[in-house]
Amino acid sequence: MRRLVMALTWLTAAAWLFQGRDARAYPQWQLLSGANRCNQCHFSPSGGGLLNGYGRDASGDELSSFGGNGAFLHGAAELPDWLRLGGDFRGAFVANDVGNPDGVRRALFPMQADLQARVALPSGVSVYASVGVRGQVRRNDDLVPQYNYQPIDGSRFISREHYAMWQPQPLGPYARAGRFYAPFGLRLAEHVTYVRRDLGFNLLQETYNLSGGYVAEGWEAHVTAFAPDFLRHMGGSERGASGYAETRWVPGMALAAQVRWADGSGYARTTAGGVAKYHLAMLRTVLLAEGNLVHWTYDGVPARRQFVGGAGAAVWPVRGVLVTLLGERNQEDLGVRFAAWNAATGLVSWFPYAHVELQVMGRVQFPAGGEAAQTLLAQLHYWL
């Protein structure tokens, strides 16, 4: 029985840790691939989700080792202009060493299964939604006494994003309402990175937003009011507002300032930070950095401050291969030297053919005063 519980615990942990990498963009491609802005390849003005026609063509013609047709179903089916469909499917193997008594743990598991659809309506209005299944191996009805907290019925079925948007042109003003991540930060696909996990952008923490902004070739700005998932209680409890402004006036460079205020359960936090990207064309490399200061206030105890940031480089040595190295620091409290994590992450993504990605990630985390945690994750990603 004990072994069964241990196994279930590990499988649950694995599913929790690594399932459902959301269908987000690779911000590394910005500048590196020649695209300046997110909605050059995505329908969403802040990136992620379905690729538009340009993005699908680029995935086959420019980014994959052996080319291929990036269109829906590899071009086998023609969709009407008003309809766009897609999907993301991932399987993964993980080996995780966090100093458990029984050593390194390994698991092979399904990671993501999402379908996406976008319907274009007249006057620049569109509706977008994704549906999928949240990975969780452990059954809900065993081990836990029924009088304790129970999972919310149907919480396995998820919709990471669903929104309506008005955007008459890719360049210009837009507004959208619904569930999605507010534009903020580097928007890395890896939700385990501190700049995502510790700033309110962890897996399935998408908020319900009312957002608007302006996208130009040389700059873009977004403001968002957000509220927690009041329907399914997926994700966090925060409500508040955020702003993100990015300039690309210097060729090959993007600089952004950002601010976010959030009121959560028993706390409020104000985040201010910046994002920088710089393209070294000669080296086929883009340098990435993000830093944030977070001021926390609590109910009944003094305020504290936090720093969360990271920096690294993404290299595109040959067509179809993207190597990303990232160093991070999460200084949980600026007044306490040993309340911090450092982390180093290496990602190698190979895009052999349009629609296919093979990725290996190695990540080492160093909690101050504690044991290092090492993770190896390999995944096969296919998108429709």
Place this chain on the structure above:
Amino acid sequence: MAHRRHPAAVDAPRNDVGSLRLSTEARYDHVDGGFKESPDGDAGTRSAHVAQTLQERRNPGDASCFIAVPVRVRTFVHALIVCVPAALVGTACGQVDDPRPAAWEYLSPRLFQPNCATSSCHSRAAAVSGLDFSDPDRGYTSLTGLKVWIVDPQGRKNCLPMEGQTVCQRDFRPMVTPFDPAQSRLVHMLRARGASRMPPDRPLPEADIQLVERWILNGARRHLAPFDGADAALDGGVWTRPAGPMDAADGSLGDGSTD
């Protein structure tokens, strides 16, 4: 609401093990998790202990980088020379003590919500193992007020057959044992000491684990009481189990309905 006395409630004689633990916070060995008695054998009193703890909390800067010098200017210059560069390279000012409050009002939003209440784990939606750390109240109840299955062939109420036996839901198996970190399952899991590591993807920094241990040593209280007398902060010295998520007003186990 069913208030039941905790087995480790501190109404035992003052010279027993429980009282000794209360008096030895400063000597708690975070390396091996054990307790070391005072060299002079002074067990002290809970009042003195809590008063000392709260007083330290009110004066957290005693061991900061500001060396105690009488001249204010020298202190300021010292601060500039030492603290500013230290802050720039990402280190703090070298505190020996942790100035953060060992209070659930701090621990819930800063440690438990971001590290534990993730979407497919101990969130409100998933509530794995019946634990929900998505807000301070639910998180506190998860640590202190949940039920457990007990094999009871004679049981008739709140029971069901499981694996050929009759199991019943009974109070309770707290994740924390107030005043006693070494006996708290939570601490064992944070330290991966005979239990699977939690959080399973990133061990907490030692300072965070020690902060949780301090909170438990101080009684694992839901609210940080104002400093108006040490014993007053302990609700009369009796630790009571908070209501579970499904407790009915009459003290029964309720109807088991969920969200």
